[in-house]
Structure formats: structure tokens, C-alpha cells
Amino acid sequence: xxxxxxxxxxxxxxxxxxxxxxxxxxxxxxxxxxxxxxxxxxxxxxxxxxxxxxxxxxxxxxxxxxxxxxxxxxxxxxxxxxxxxxxxxxxxxxxxxxxxxxxxxxxxxxxxxxxxxxxxxxxxxxxxxxxxxxx
Amino acid sequence: xxxxxxxxxxxxxxxxxxxxxxxxxxxxxxxxxxxxxxxxxxxxxxxxxxxxxxxxxxxxxxxxxxxxxxxxxxxxxxxxxxxxxxxxxxxxxxxxxxxxxxxxxxxxxxxxxxxxxxxxxxxxxxxxxxxxxxxxxxxxxxxxxxxxxxxxxxxxxxxxxxxxxxxxxxxxxxxxxx
Numbered sequence: 459x460x461x462x463x464x465x466x467x468x469x470x471x472x473x474x475x476x477x478x479x480x481x482x483x484x485x486x487x488x489x490x491x492x493x494x495x496x497x498x499x500x501x502x503x504x505x506x507x508x509x510x511x512x513x514x515x516x517x518x519x520x521x522x523x524x525x526x527x528x529x530x531x532x533x534x535x536x537x538x539x540x541x542x543x544x545x546x547x548x549x550x551x552x553x554x555x556x557x558x559x560x561x562x563x564x565x566x567x568x569x570x571x572x573x574x575x576x577x578x579x580x581x582x583x584x585x586x587x588x589x590x591x592x593x
Numbered sequence: 594x595x596x597x598x599x600x601x602x603x604x605x606x607x608x609x610x611x612x613x614x615x616x617x618x619x620x621x622x623x624x625x626x627x628x629x630x631x632x633x634x635x636x637x638x639x640x641x642x643x644x645x646x647x648x649x650x651x652x653x654x655x656x657x658x659x660x661x662x663x664x665x666x667x668x669x670x671x672x673x674x675x676x677x678x679x680x681x682x683x684x685x686x687x688x689x690x691x692x693x694x695x696x697x698x699x700x701x702x703x704x705x706x707x708x709x710x711x712x713x714x715x716x717x718x719x720x721x722x723x724x725x726x727x728x729x730x731x732x733x734x735x736x737x738x739x740x741x742x743x744x745x746x747x748x749x750x751x752x753x754x755x756x757x758x759x760x761x762x763x764x765x766x767x768x769x770x771x
Contacts, residue, residue: 461745461747463745463746464743464744464745465742465743465744465745465746466741466742466743466744467740467741467742474751474752474754475752475754479754487667488737488742489667489690489691489692489737490690490691490734490737495665495667495692502665503665504665505667505691505692508746509750509752512751513746521740522740523666523667
């Protein structure tokens with residue numbers, strides 16, 4: 459299988475280790491084989507090891523080391539936030555965060571909803587089984 | 594962002610004034626050390642090689658830490674050093690790409706330790722400079738000067754995000770591709 463996600467200027471990546479865990483950053487320059495200069499609208503530009511990054515499919519169109527305002531404008535144009543939140547990876551992370559932040563009452567509501575959904579599935583299954591048995 | 598092991602200090606000192614020499618020459622050095630105390634010690638080490646003065650008959654006039662002016666831009670650093678190997682002294686010129694000079698110096702010390710088994714006391718930094726990308730000599734740094742640099746990350750070992758979630762055994766083989 460050929461590689462599809464490359465380290466390149468403008469590649470959006472997710473930080474998967476360390477202080478900035480969970481943050482979406484843009485690779486703005488490559489320091490050397492192991493490190494990239496990375497930037498996001500709400501943080502100071504810093505260098506980070508590739509081991510701490512997970513590359514995503516999203517890429518924006520920027521030149522090497524753009525100014526912060528240029529970066530923000532390019533991110534708006536490429537609509538990174540929406541693309542990320544509509545991707546299956548992004549959606550999973552949002553769900554994980556939501557689940558981690560439930561309080562006890564919410565978990566109770568989830569339990570009731572799961573029971574209701576299970577009941578509806580079982581009713582449908584019973585109907586299908588009866589049709590098969592009748593046929 | 595990262596706590597650098599080596600800090601750059603500007604150390605200024607001179608010999609104590611004596612009846613024979615009322616205004617001794619003041620010497621200023623920029624050097625790397627892990628802390629201020631060691632920087633002062635290193636200053637006297639170098640000054641003893643230049644002038645007949647010791648810490649006991651000299652005075653420290655100033656010691657200031659020098660910070661990186663632009664820690665958010667990548668620069669190519671050239672470091673000229675003199676090191677002591679098992680057979681004698683040698684000079685070397687090494688190039689590093691980093692955002693700060695302290696980071697490049699740290700890279701240099703670790704590389705010298707790994708490649709040549711030379712430890713910190715046996716290395717003297719002669720000169721450091723930021724090198725314009727056209728004047729870089731080493732292919733290793735020149736290969737990162739392309740403006741359309743692009744490479745895939747080939748061996749992706751995904752780590753648990755915090756050390757607490759680390760396990761010795763895993764149920765299934767990890768996927769190293771993505």
C-alpha cells in the first residue's frame with residue numbers, strides 16, 4: 459500500500475502525547491528528521507517530535523512558516539475545523555469527550571435510552587423471526 | 594518549551610587590580626554550562642589558558658544568561674569545536690538544524706558523546722554561528738532546505754498517551770503502518 463499521509467508544510471496533525479494532547483496543529487516547517495515546527499491558532503509556535511503527532515488527511519495551503527494571521531486565514535479557508543469534526547476520526551473523539559464528561563444523571567439517561575433501543579431491536583428481530591418461521 | 598540542559602551565559606571578569614597593574618584587562622566570554630556556578634568555573638578554566646590569573650586573584654564582574662531571540666524560527670547552526678579524543682586534540686565543524694542555539698549545542702554534546710565517546714569536559718566550543726542555508730556544508734542539513742519538503746512517516750508505533758496506560762502485554766499485534 460503506498461503512503462497517503464505525508465509530513466509536509468500545511469499538514470494538519472493531532473498531538474497524541476504530552477502536554478498538548480488532543481490538540482489539532484498544523485505543520486509549518488520541518489526542523490529535521492524527527493521534529494517539526496508546529497503551529498495552531500491558540501498556541502505559541504513550537505517544535506514537536508513526530509512521535510507525538512498523528513497525521514490526518516487534512517492539508518491546508520500555506521507557505522513555509524506563515525504569519526499567525528495568514529495561518530488562521532488559511533485554516534478558515536480550508537475549513538479545517540468542520541472537516542475535522544465531520545470526519546469519522548474527529549467524530550469519534552468528540553463522542554469520547556462527551557462520554558467522559560457525563561455526570562451521574564446523564565449516565566442514568568443513557569442507560570434508559572440503551573434499554574429502550576435494545577427493546578426496539580428485539581421487537582423487530584422477533585417479528586422477522588416469526589416471518590421466517592411462518593414461511 | 595523543553596527545558597534545555599545547556600544554558601548560554603555571558604561571563605565577564607578580570608584579574609584583581611594590583612599595585613603593578615591598576616586597570617587589568619577585562620575579559621568577556623560566552624559559554625555554555627548547565628548552571629551559573631559551572632559557567633563561572635568554566636570561565637576561569639578558559640581564562641587561565643589566556644592569562645596568568647586564577648579565581649583566587651580574579652574577580653567576576655558580571656554573569657548573565659543569554660536567551661534565544663527567536664525561538665520560533667528554524668535556523669541552521671554551525672558549531673566549531675575542539676575536542677580531546679583518546680589519541681589527541683582535534684577540531685571539528687558540525688551543523689545542526691534547530692530553533693534555538695541551546696538546543697543545537699545540546700544536540701552537539703549528545704552527538705559527540707554517541708559518535709565519538711567524547712564527554713562534556715573534553716569539548717571546547719570555539720565558535721557558533723547561524724549559517725545561511727546557501728552556505729551550509731553538510732548534506733544532512735541541506736536535505737531539509739527544500740521548500741516543498743514531503744515525506745511519509747514509515748514506522749508508526751502508537752504510544753499510550755500517558756505512562757499510566759502503558760501495559761507490558763498486548764492482546765493483538767499493533768498496526769505500524771498508520
